[in-house]
Amino acid sequence: MTLGCQMNMSDSERVASVLDAAGCEKVDTEEEANFIGILACSVRQKAIDKVYSRISKWNKWKNKKNLVTFISGCMLPDDKEKFLKLFDIVFTMPELPQLPRMLGEYGISNPLSLIAQPQSPVDEIKLFWKVKPKYDSTFEAFVPIQNGCNKFCTYCAVPYTRGREISRPSEEILDEVRILVHKGYKTITLLGQNVNSYGLDKNGEEMSFPELLEKVGQIGEETDHEFWVYFTSPHPRDMTTDIFHIIAKYRCLGKQIHFPLQSGDEKVLIKMNRKHSLAKYRESMVALREILPQATVFTDIIVGFTDETEEQFENTRKVMEEFKYNMAYIAMYSPRPGAASYSWEDSIAMEEKKRRYAVLSEELAKHTYAYNQSLIGKTLKVLVREHDRKDGYLSGHTEGKLVIRFKSSDENLIGQIIEVKVTEAAKFSLEGERIAVKSLQ
Known part of the structure; x- marks a missing residue:
């Protein structure tokens, strides 16, 4: 079971690889398993609540059968301490190469598969990255480029779960x-807590994030294979216009940017320790729109942060109206142990947080609907990902990561990039009809 962000999803692919090498076989249901676990996320309380719910159920199963449980992922020290009493095996992701030894203690694998003991946290994460992932998909892949965070936003626990940037x-x-391009993958996402600070910890001995993007773009130019490369998450403080120019230059670099805002109020940004001003963010957004006018822009926003006034909340709504995002992941603030704001009074009532969430959701929907309506009649390239909930339809996403469905039952299209003409638009999705291949010739 994997909880949390795309980084945890990527980590789970390396865990699967280690378990395969240890001789474990995947089963279809939890009830069939003799070894079962979770990649946790201490960043969100709801995710931690799910952990306790699962382990309570699993530990009851131990009365009826042999069962070994494990937990890893993003864990705060306090959470890890509690998990040690509930799970059989508790390890951090950099300790993954040592998992065979831990499994051997329970007779699950051969401890001789142990990788050499690392000497430092940096050595640990380097060994972890050398574990070849077992990709969950045959056409979509995550590639970690960086781990940890040096920003220390006051609401965030990531620096305490992932450590410093490496x-x-x-x-x-x-x-x-x-390798992924050679295998025919259609989307590749470069992952990190702060991807655009890539290389800054190497004191000039490693390329910068723009230089890395340029190299990836050049890989795309060396092949006729069509694929899209994305990255998440960048930080506004480290965002530079050369990133936008490089994305515009190379066809394989997806024209979609995830650009976290968190708040549209200067004082709240300071209290969040975001280390950038709204003016800096706006400057980047103006450049983005000029250099990449076709790009879609997604963001993250927190409502109800400690002592957020109605006026400060309204400033965020106004910024959403100004930037007209294509998607916003809106979260109601909840204090997390380890983060600086945990010791502050959570002064905004839950009902008020819910109201503010609803207001921003309505603001978002107004702009997404207008944008989606503007696409009617246009033909877009679409990566087909799965069967849609609507019978007889498949769904996928555009290069800009907009969800779209079209009528078809041809499973062979899943994992392919095709062309779809947009015929209908809703607030958060599109509908269209496939353009027949013969009509493109």
Whole structure:
């Protein structure tokens, strides 16, 4: 079971690889398993609540059968301490190469598969990155480029769960990208807590994030294979216009930017310790729109942060109206142990947080609907991902990561990039009809 962000999803692919090497076989249901676990996320309380719910159920099963449980992922020290009493095996993601030894203690695998003991946290994460992932998909892949965070936003626990920023060697990243392209993958997402601070921890001994993007773009130019490369998440403080120019230059670099706002009020940004001003964010957004007018823009926003006034909340709504995002992941603030704001009074009532959430959701929907309506009649390239909930339809996403469905039952299209003409638009999705291949000739 994987909880949390795309980084945890990527981590789960490396966990699967280690378990395969240890001789474990995947089963279809939890009830069939003799070894079961969770990649947790201490960043959100709801995710931690799910952990306790699952382990309570699993530990009851131990009365009826042999069962070994494990937990890893993003864990705060306090959470990890509690998990040690509930799970059989508790390990951090950088400790993954040592998992075979831990499994061997329970007779699950051969402890001789143990990788050499690392000497430091940097050594640990380097060994972790060398574990070849078992990709969950045959056409979509995550490639970690960086781990940890040095920003210390007051609401965030990531620096305490992931540690300080460490950049993965660019040679390893580019090799993994080349392999994925050679295998025919259609989307590749470069992952990190702060991807655009990539290389800053290497004191000039490693390329910068723009330089890394340029190299990835060049890989795309070396092949006729069509694919899209994305990245998440960048930080406004480290966002530079050369990133936008590089994305515009290379066809394989997806024209979609995830650009977290968190708040549209200057004082709240300071209290959040975001280390950038609204003016800096706006400057980047103006440049983005000028250099990449076709790009869609997604963002993250927190409502109800400690002592957020109605006026400060309204400033966020106004900024949403100004930037007209294509998607916003809106979260109601909840204090997390380890984060600086945990010791502050959570002064905004839940009912008020819900109201503000609804207001921003309505603001978002107004702009997404207008944008989606403007696409009616246009033909877009679409990566087909799965069967849609509507019978007889498949769904996927555009290069800009907009969800679209079209009438078809041809499963062979899943994992392919095709062309779809938009015929209908809703607030958060599109509908269209497939353009027949013969009509493109």
